[in-house]
Amino acid sequence: MTPLEILALLAIGLTAGLLAGLLGIGGGVVMVPAMVLIMGLDQHVAQGTSLLVIIPAAAFGSFTHYRHGRLALRDAAALAVGGVLGAVLGSVTALSLDDQLLRKLFAILILAVAVRLLMTRRSAPEPREPAAT
Amino acid sequence: MVSSAERPNALLLAGIGLAAGVLSGLFGVGGGIVLVPALVLLAAMSQQRASASSLAAIVPIAAVGAVIFGGADSVDLPAAAILIVGSLIGVQIGARLMARIGDDRLRIGFAVLMIAVAVTMLVS
Numbered sequence: 001m002t003p004l005e006i007l008a009l010l011a012i013g014l015t016a017g018l019l020a021g022l023l024g025i026g027g028g029v030v031m032v033p034a035m036v037l038i039m040g041l042d043q044h045v046a047q048g049t050s051l052l053v054i055i056p057a058a059a060f061g062s063f064t065h066y067r068h069g070r071l072a073l074r075d076a077a078a079l080a081v082g083g084v085l086g087a088v089l090g091s092v093t094a095l096s097l098d099d100q101l102l103r104k105l106f107a108i109l110i111l112a113v114a115v116r117l118l119m120t121r122r123s124a125p126e127p128r129e130p131a132a133t
Numbered sequence: 134m135v136s137s138a139e140r141p142n143a144l145l146l147a148g149i150g151l152a153a154g155v156l157s158g159l160f161g162v163g164g165g166i167v168l169v170p171a172l173v174l175l176a177a178m179s180q181q182r183a184s185a186s187s188l189a190a191i192v193p194i195a196a197v198g199a200v201i202f203g204g205a206d207s208v209d210l211p212a213a214a215i216l217i218v219g220s221l222i223g224v225q226i227g228a229r230l231m232a233r234i235g236d237d238r239l240r241i242g243f244a245v246l247m248i249a250v251a252v253t254m255l256v257s
Contacts, residue, residue, distance in 0.1 A: 006215055009215040009216055012219065013221075014219040014222055014223040015219075016219075016223060017224040021226065021227020021228040021229075022227040023239065023240055026162060028161050028163055029166070029247070032162070041212070045208065045209050046161065048203060048208040049209045051161050051198040051202060052195070052217075053216045053220060054163045054195040057220055058163060058189075058191040059192050061188040061224075070185045071186065072182065072186060078143040078147050078150065079189075081147045082154060083153055084150075086194070087154040087158040087198045087201075088154075088197060089155050090156060090160075091158035091159075091197070091201035094159045094160070105159075106254065107252075107254035109156075111248060114244040114245075114247035118241065118244045
Protein backbone atom coordinates (compact mmCIF):
# COMPACT_ATOMS: atom_id res chain seq x y z
CA MET A 1 0.00 0.00 0.00
CA THR A 2 1.34 3.45 -0.88
CA PRO A 3 1.35 6.27 1.71
CA LEU A 4 -1.32 8.01 -0.38
CA GLU A 5 -3.58 4.95 -0.20
CA ILE A 6 -3.08 4.75 3.57
CA LEU A 7 -4.03 8.43 3.91
CA ALA A 8 -7.07 7.93 1.69
CA LEU A 9 -8.25 4.95 3.77
CA LEU A 10 -7.75 6.91 7.00
CA ALA A 11 -9.81 9.77 5.56
CA ILE A 12 -12.56 7.40 4.39
CA GLY A 13 -12.74 5.74 7.81
CA LEU A 14 -12.73 9.11 9.56
CA THR A 15 -15.53 10.44 7.34
CA ALA A 16 -17.61 7.29 7.78
CA GLY A 17 -17.20 7.43 11.56
CA LEU A 18 -17.89 11.17 11.67
CA LEU A 19 -21.12 10.82 9.70
CA ALA A 20 -22.16 7.85 11.82
CA GLY A 21 -21.71 10.01 14.90
CA LEU A 22 -23.43 13.03 13.36
CA LEU A 23 -26.27 11.54 11.36
CA GLY A 24 -26.67 8.06 12.74
CA ILE A 25 -25.99 6.80 9.23
CA GLY A 26 -23.68 3.90 9.62
CA GLY A 27 -20.31 3.35 8.15
CA GLY A 28 -21.10 0.79 5.46
CA VAL A 29 -23.18 3.10 3.31
CA VAL A 30 -20.27 5.55 3.23
CA MET A 31 -17.31 3.16 3.19
CA VAL A 32 -18.41 0.77 0.47
CA PRO A 33 -18.90 3.35 -2.31
CA ALA A 34 -15.71 5.17 -1.23
CA MET A 35 -13.68 1.96 -1.43
CA VAL A 36 -15.13 1.19 -4.85
CA LEU A 37 -14.98 4.66 -6.41
CA ILE A 38 -11.84 6.08 -4.74
CA MET A 39 -9.74 3.00 -4.00
CA GLY A 40 -10.90 0.98 -7.00
CA LEU A 41 -11.72 -2.14 -5.00
CA ASP A 42 -14.15 -4.77 -6.27
CA GLN A 43 -17.68 -4.38 -4.95
CA HIS A 44 -17.39 -7.76 -3.21
CA VAL A 45 -14.09 -6.89 -1.49
CA ALA A 46 -15.43 -3.46 -0.46
CA GLN A 47 -18.49 -5.08 1.12
CA GLY A 48 -16.53 -7.80 2.92
CA THR A 49 -14.04 -5.23 4.25
CA SER A 50 -16.88 -2.97 5.37
CA LEU A 51 -18.44 -5.80 7.39
CA LEU A 52 -15.16 -6.34 9.24
CA VAL A 53 -14.73 -2.61 9.95
CA ILE A 54 -18.26 -2.31 11.34
CA ILE A 55 -17.64 -4.88 14.12
CA PRO A 56 -15.40 -2.85 16.50
CA ALA A 57 -17.47 0.33 16.16
CA ALA A 58 -20.71 -1.55 16.90
CA ALA A 59 -19.05 -3.42 19.76
CA PHE A 60 -17.80 -0.19 21.37
CA GLY A 61 -21.17 1.48 20.88
CA SER A 62 -23.16 -1.37 22.38
CA PHE A 63 -20.75 -1.66 25.30
CA THR A 64 -21.42 2.02 26.08
CA HIS A 65 -25.17 1.38 26.00
CA TYR A 66 -24.73 -1.68 28.20
CA ARG A 67 -22.66 0.21 30.77
CA HIS A 68 -25.42 2.82 31.00
CA GLY A 69 -28.07 0.13 31.46
CA ARG A 70 -29.75 0.91 28.14
CA LEU A 71 -29.20 -2.46 26.49
CA ALA A 72 -31.66 -5.33 26.98
CA LEU A 73 -29.49 -8.34 26.18
CA ARG A 74 -32.57 -10.48 25.64
CA ASP A 75 -33.74 -8.21 22.79
CA ALA A 76 -30.31 -8.24 21.17
CA ALA A 77 -30.07 -12.04 21.47
CA ALA A 78 -33.45 -12.56 19.78
CA LEU A 79 -32.43 -10.18 16.97
CA ALA A 80 -29.09 -11.93 16.60
CA VAL A 81 -30.67 -15.40 16.24
CA GLY A 82 -32.57 -14.29 13.14
CA GLY A 83 -29.80 -11.92 12.11
CA VAL A 84 -27.06 -14.53 11.93
CA LEU A 85 -29.23 -16.77 9.74
CA GLY A 86 -30.07 -13.80 7.52
CA ALA A 87 -26.41 -12.82 7.31
CA VAL A 88 -25.52 -16.29 6.00
CA LEU A 89 -28.28 -16.09 3.37
CA GLY A 90 -27.37 -12.54 2.35
CA SER A 91 -23.61 -13.14 2.18
CA VAL A 92 -23.89 -16.35 0.16
CA THR A 93 -26.31 -14.62 -2.22
CA ALA A 94 -24.01 -11.58 -2.61
CA LEU A 95 -21.00 -13.80 -3.34
CA SER A 96 -22.97 -15.64 -6.03
CA LEU A 97 -23.78 -12.37 -7.84
CA ASP A 98 -21.70 -10.76 -10.56
CA ASP A 99 -19.58 -7.84 -9.24
CA GLN A 100 -21.14 -5.28 -11.61
CA LEU A 101 -24.68 -6.40 -10.80
CA LEU A 102 -23.99 -6.24 -7.07
CA ARG A 103 -22.59 -2.72 -7.50
CA LYS A 104 -25.77 -1.60 -9.25
CA LEU A 105 -28.00 -3.19 -6.59
CA PHE A 106 -25.92 -1.41 -3.95
CA ALA A 107 -26.44 1.89 -5.79
CA ILE A 108 -30.20 1.36 -5.54
CA LEU A 109 -29.87 0.72 -1.79
CA ILE A 110 -28.03 4.01 -1.20
CA LEU A 111 -30.56 5.87 -3.38
CA ALA A 112 -33.27 4.56 -1.05
CA VAL A 113 -31.25 5.63 2.00
CA ALA A 114 -30.77 9.11 0.49
CA VAL A 115 -34.49 9.50 -0.19
CA ARG A 116 -35.30 8.42 3.35
CA LEU A 117 -32.80 10.93 4.72
CA LEU A 118 -34.39 13.70 2.65
CA MET A 119 -37.84 12.80 3.94
CA THR A 120 -36.80 12.69 7.61
CA ARG A 121 -38.11 15.72 9.45
CA ARG A 122 -35.83 17.47 11.89
CA SER A 123 -35.74 14.92 14.65
CA ALA A 124 -36.98 15.58 18.15
CA PRO A 125 -34.17 16.65 20.48
CA GLU A 126 -33.63 13.20 21.91
CA PRO A 127 -30.09 11.94 22.33
CA ARG A 128 -29.05 9.73 19.47
CA GLU A 129 -26.24 7.27 19.48
CA PRO A 130 -23.96 6.56 16.58
CA ALA A 131 -25.29 3.56 14.72
CA ALA A 132 -23.00 1.27 12.83
CA THR A 133 -25.05 0.56 9.83
CA MET B 134 -31.44 -1.55 33.79
CA VAL B 135 -33.87 -1.51 30.91
CA SER B 136 -37.39 -2.06 32.10
CA SER B 137 -38.55 -5.53 31.21
CA ALA B 138 -42.19 -4.57 31.69
CA GLU B 139 -42.83 -4.57 27.97
CA ARG B 140 -41.10 -7.51 26.38
CA PRO B 141 -41.30 -7.58 22.62
CA ASN B 142 -42.19 -10.96 21.16
CA ALA B 143 -38.97 -12.91 20.60
CA LEU B 144 -40.26 -14.36 17.33
CA LEU B 145 -40.99 -10.87 16.01
CA LEU B 146 -37.48 -9.77 16.98
CA ALA B 147 -35.94 -12.81 15.29
CA GLY B 148 -37.91 -11.97 12.13
CA ILE B 149 -36.68 -8.37 12.15
CA GLY B 150 -33.16 -9.68 12.75
CA LEU B 151 -33.50 -12.03 9.78
CA ALA B 152 -34.42 -9.18 7.43
CA ALA B 153 -31.57 -7.03 8.73
CA GLY B 154 -29.13 -9.93 8.43
CA VAL B 155 -30.04 -10.53 4.78
CA LEU B 156 -29.55 -6.83 4.00
CA SER B 157 -26.25 -6.77 5.88
CA GLY B 158 -24.83 -9.84 4.15
CA LEU B 159 -26.09 -8.74 0.76
CA PHE B 160 -24.72 -5.19 0.89
CA GLY B 161 -21.94 -5.11 3.48
CA VAL B 162 -23.76 -2.71 5.76
CA GLY B 163 -24.67 -3.20 9.41
CA GLY B 164 -28.39 -3.50 8.99
CA GLY B 165 -29.23 -0.59 11.29
CA ILE B 166 -31.08 1.05 8.38
CA VAL B 167 -33.69 -1.69 8.78
CA LEU B 168 -33.27 -2.56 12.45
CA VAL B 169 -33.88 0.80 14.11
CA PRO B 170 -37.08 1.79 12.24
CA ALA B 171 -38.45 -1.77 12.43
CA LEU B 172 -37.86 -1.97 16.19
CA VAL B 173 -39.52 1.41 16.72
CA LEU B 174 -42.49 0.80 14.42
CA LEU B 175 -43.13 -2.95 14.81
CA ALA B 176 -41.78 -3.72 18.27
CA ALA B 177 -42.83 -0.37 19.80
CA MET B 178 -39.37 0.27 21.22
CA SER B 179 -38.13 3.74 22.11
CA GLN B 180 -35.58 5.17 19.69
CA GLN B 181 -32.84 4.75 22.29
CA ARG B 182 -33.66 1.14 23.15
CA ALA B 183 -33.92 0.35 19.43
CA SER B 184 -30.50 1.91 18.75
CA ALA B 185 -28.90 -0.03 21.60
CA SER B 186 -30.42 -3.39 20.57
CA SER B 187 -29.60 -2.71 16.93
CA LEU B 188 -25.92 -1.96 17.61
CA ALA B 189 -25.52 -5.07 19.75
CA ALA B 190 -27.17 -7.32 17.14
CA ILE B 191 -24.95 -5.86 14.41
CA VAL B 192 -21.83 -7.32 16.07
CA PRO B 193 -22.63 -11.03 15.42
CA ILE B 194 -24.43 -10.23 12.13
CA ALA B 195 -21.41 -8.38 10.68
CA ALA B 196 -19.04 -11.01 12.10
CA VAL B 197 -20.82 -13.84 10.26
CA GLY B 198 -20.78 -11.83 7.03
CA ALA B 199 -17.11 -10.92 7.43
CA VAL B 200 -16.17 -14.59 7.97
CA ILE B 201 -18.11 -15.73 4.87
CA PHE B 202 -16.64 -12.94 2.71
CA GLY B 203 -13.20 -13.66 4.18
CA GLY B 204 -13.59 -17.31 3.21
CA ALA B 205 -14.25 -16.17 -0.36
CA ASP B 206 -11.09 -14.01 -0.27
CA SER B 207 -13.24 -10.88 -0.35
CA VAL B 208 -11.87 -9.00 2.66
CA ASP B 209 -8.91 -6.60 2.37
CA LEU B 210 -7.35 -6.97 5.83
CA PRO B 211 -4.75 -4.15 5.68
CA ALA B 212 -7.39 -1.75 4.37
CA ALA B 213 -9.79 -2.84 7.12
CA ALA B 214 -7.18 -2.17 9.82
CA ILE B 215 -6.64 1.42 8.63
CA LEU B 216 -10.38 2.05 8.17
CA ILE B 217 -11.02 0.84 11.73
CA VAL B 218 -8.51 3.36 13.12
CA GLY B 219 -10.06 6.20 11.11
CA SER B 220 -13.66 5.28 11.90
CA LEU B 221 -13.12 4.95 15.65
CA ILE B 222 -11.60 8.45 15.73
CA GLY B 223 -14.38 9.79 13.49
CA VAL B 224 -17.19 8.40 15.63
CA GLN B 225 -15.77 10.12 18.72
CA ILE B 226 -15.51 13.48 16.94
CA GLY B 227 -18.95 13.10 15.34
CA ALA B 228 -20.68 12.24 18.60
CA ARG B 229 -19.14 15.35 20.22
CA LEU B 230 -20.00 17.67 17.34
CA MET B 231 -23.58 16.42 17.11
CA ALA B 232 -24.71 18.39 20.13
CA ARG B 233 -23.32 21.62 18.68
CA ILE B 234 -24.40 21.87 15.07
CA GLY B 235 -27.87 21.60 13.61
CA ASP B 236 -27.79 18.62 11.32
CA ASP B 237 -30.43 19.61 8.75
CA ARG B 238 -28.09 21.13 6.20
CA LEU B 239 -25.61 18.32 6.74
CA ARG B 240 -28.37 15.73 6.31
CA ILE B 241 -29.60 17.25 3.06
CA GLY B 242 -26.07 17.77 1.74
CA PHE B 243 -25.18 14.18 2.52
CA ALA B 244 -28.36 12.89 0.85
CA VAL B 245 -27.55 14.84 -2.32
CA LEU B 246 -23.99 13.48 -2.29
CA MET B 247 -25.34 9.93 -1.88
CA ILE B 248 -27.61 10.40 -4.88
CA ALA B 249 -24.64 11.54 -6.95
CA VAL B 250 -22.62 8.53 -5.76
CA ALA B 251 -25.49 6.16 -6.58
CA VAL B 252 -25.83 7.58 -10.08
CA THR B 253 -22.05 7.27 -10.61
CA MET B 254 -22.18 3.62 -9.52
CA LEU B 255 -25.14 2.92 -11.79
CA VAL B 256 -23.54 4.33 -14.93
CA SER B 257 -19.92 3.23 -14.31
